[in-house]
Amino acid sequence: MTTAQTASPARLLDRAARGDESAFAEFYDTAAGPVLAIAAGILRDPASAEQVTREVLLEIWRKAGRHPAREGTMAWVLTIAHQRAVERVRYERGARGPAPQALEFAPLYELTELQRRSIVLAYYSGFTAREVSAALNTPIPEVAAGMRDGLLRLRAALLGGGAA
Template sequence: MLEDVARGDRAAFERLYEVVAPRVFGLVLRVLRDRAQSEEVAQEVLVEVWRNAARFQPGRGSGLAWVLTIAHRRAIDRVRSAQASMDREERAARMDVHRPFDEVAESVEARLERERLRRCLQGLTALQRESVTIAYYGGYSYREVAELVKVPLATVKTRMRDGLIRLRDCLGVER
């Protein structure tokens, strides 16, 4: 039949198909263990048989053995391809888990922000810087800052307001 198929005989291919298709599918299913993939691979095998029937050499074995060898190779190729795909996905997933460059970037960004804030604090008057630093870094209220620096509450509020406005402008914070 394969010699007739090699000459393009569609009727011969239909007969061959009826004989070998169930065995091809069974072999592929035993290798892949997935019905949908097995159907796909079996179809690919039978298309390959149709296209390459002229390559069959009767002196090297039976036609059925040749077809089943093609089926087995295709099934193994599919398993290897699926395994390689899973391996690639696993490697990609492992690479995504630890992203040290992101941590480095965040660290650098935080350091640059601190340096910018220090530079902006240096742009304040000494009295403004003292009031802002005590309040924000010390965690004190306006009243407590006024007591610590021994000035009226209204003076501390004015210094803080003016200092915060200058910091906002220096840092480029939008209103």
């Protein structure tokens, strides 16, 4: 094998999947920086970003045999990094609950109950549209429309145009 082939992230993970720890060490050296950059950009806390980086690379080690084709390997790794960092943000926000001022702010602009609750769950608690839908027992399209309309109303009110 040539050096270029050996250095390919896909080939390194192929070897790592067969138990080659030195191949994973080489992969780690290649991927750790980009994974940390993704995590740090989302988390804004160096310690949390480093912890997510370690967790992601451990997950990659465990899944080494299931990585996508050559060109997609680093995209796969960075997608996992992004997902884990976002999950951490959602977890931390959810653990703290919605900001108290969020619950008071939205009704000032005469939002419907669906609009207010959807926005609070999505933007202050970090829920996905699917999670908001489940929490409110409302179909996803209705939740999405409610959030869109509510955000338009908030925007109009904040820009001095009153409720839209």
